[in-house]
Amino acid sequence: MRAALSSGLALLLLALLLLAHLVVTPARAEDVLRVGDQRGNARALMEAAGVLDGLPYRLEWSEFPAAAPLLEALNAGAIDAGGVGDAPFTFAAAAGAPVKAFMAFRNRQDGLAILVARDSPIRTVADLKGKRIATNRGSIGHQVVLAALEEAGLPFDGVVFSFLPPADAKIALASGSVDAWATWEPYTSAAELAGLARVVRDGNGITPGLTFTVARDSALAAKRPLLADFAARLAKARAWALEDPAPYAAVWSKLIGLPEAVPLRWFSRAGYRTVPINADVIADEQRTIELYVRAGLIPKARAPRAAAIFDTGFSQAPSQGLTPGLSKVPVAVQ
Structure with missing residues (x-):
């Protein structure tokens, strides 16, 4: 299995590295790529x-506490690219933000x-x-x-939503002003390890397990060599972290200021893997769009087509060899 995993990741990394070097305009030292990050994730990695x-x-x-403000910065042109979950990306696309996903992770x-x-x-x-x-609101x-x-x-x-940012939501749960808190990492691991909360339902089997690196359309046009180089480096880092998440957890802990046990729990169980933007990824994003349409959160007339909100030119290597069950998390959202 380890040989197959290494082979599949090597193919994906090779494709990304080749693209980074085959773009027509070479990057120059004075060029700048402005990247938004959430809680030190990509930067620490x-x-x-x-x-x-x-x-x-x-x-x-640029550091952001969640995807929503990161996407707002992208929409405003304050940054060129950033990492977000599939759900907030869906909302941004439906709202007409000029952004596309160019990398995908399971x-x-x-x-x-x-x-x-x-x-x-x-x-x-x-x-x-x-x-x-x-x-x-609109988060994963x-x-x-x-x-x-x-x-x-x-x-x-059937439930009453209180739309709060993570820090306020944590306080609301602790005070009893809400009955539950729907959140993501590192907040889940931090709450569990501190003994403050327990899980009623996680996302396995009902959500796609997708995150994206997205960029403004203008950056995809004007800074494509930089984005290709960044994508190759990020994919290489993801592959490195799969072998042993401990060094990544140590750097993240120092950058963010949370105990090392929090990121170690998070990274060890998440198993982030770079995957090509293929038919499976596009189909899962379409399911997310349709879920929000059914829930009345995105008007049907404004719902984007999943295929139209991806740039597939950065990552089209085959994904054979990825560990079964992690290269494609089962989805029950129909």
């Missing part, structure tokens, strides 16, 4: 992996979860009926609640 040495351009990082969804206080009587999704749930937390309700046969209005 790439620094820990040592893939940022010898950059032929200047890389400027991961397990243990850390995307609906949390309740440890002493809560809530044990199942059915128990959430009529309860108040905190999450960000919002997504997992909708998918869980649908799986349980409950209506989308």
Whole structure:
């Protein structure tokens, strides 16, 4: 299995590296790529992996607490690219933001979860009926609640949403002003390790387990050599972290200021893998779009076609050899 994994990742990395060197306009040292990051994710990974040495351009990082403000910065032209989950990317695309996904990653969804206080009587999704749930509007937390309700046969209005950013949602759950909190990493691992919450339902089997690196259309046109180089380096770093997530966790912990056990739990169970933007990825994104249409969060007339919001020119290597169950997480969102 290790040989097959190495072979598949090698093919993907080779394709990305070739693209980075075959683009028609070479990057120059005075060029700048402005990248948005969430909680130090990509930056800590790439620094820990040592893939940022010898950059032929200047890389400027901007830190964001969640995907929504990162996407707002992209829409405003304050940054060129950034990493986001499939759910907030869907909302941004439906709102007409001039962005496309040009890299895709698969991961397990243990850390995307609906949390309740440890002493809560809530044990199942059915128990959430009529309860108040905190999450960000349009986030992957919002997504997992909708998918869980649908799986349980409950209506989308069967719960009351309190749309709060993660820090406020954590306080709301601790104070009892909400009954549950739908969130993602590193918040899930931090809450579990601190003994503050337990999981009622995670995202495995009901959400695609997709995250994307996205860029403004203008950057895809004007800074394509830089984005190709960045994509190759990020894919190399992801492959490195799969072998041993501990060094990545150590760098992330110092950058963000949370105990090392939090990122180690997160990275070890998530198993992020770079995958090509292929028919499976596009089909899963279409399912997410359709979920939001069914829930009334995106008007049908404004719903984008999944195929139209990807740039497939960066990552088309085959994905054979990826570990079974992680290269494609089963989806029950129909």
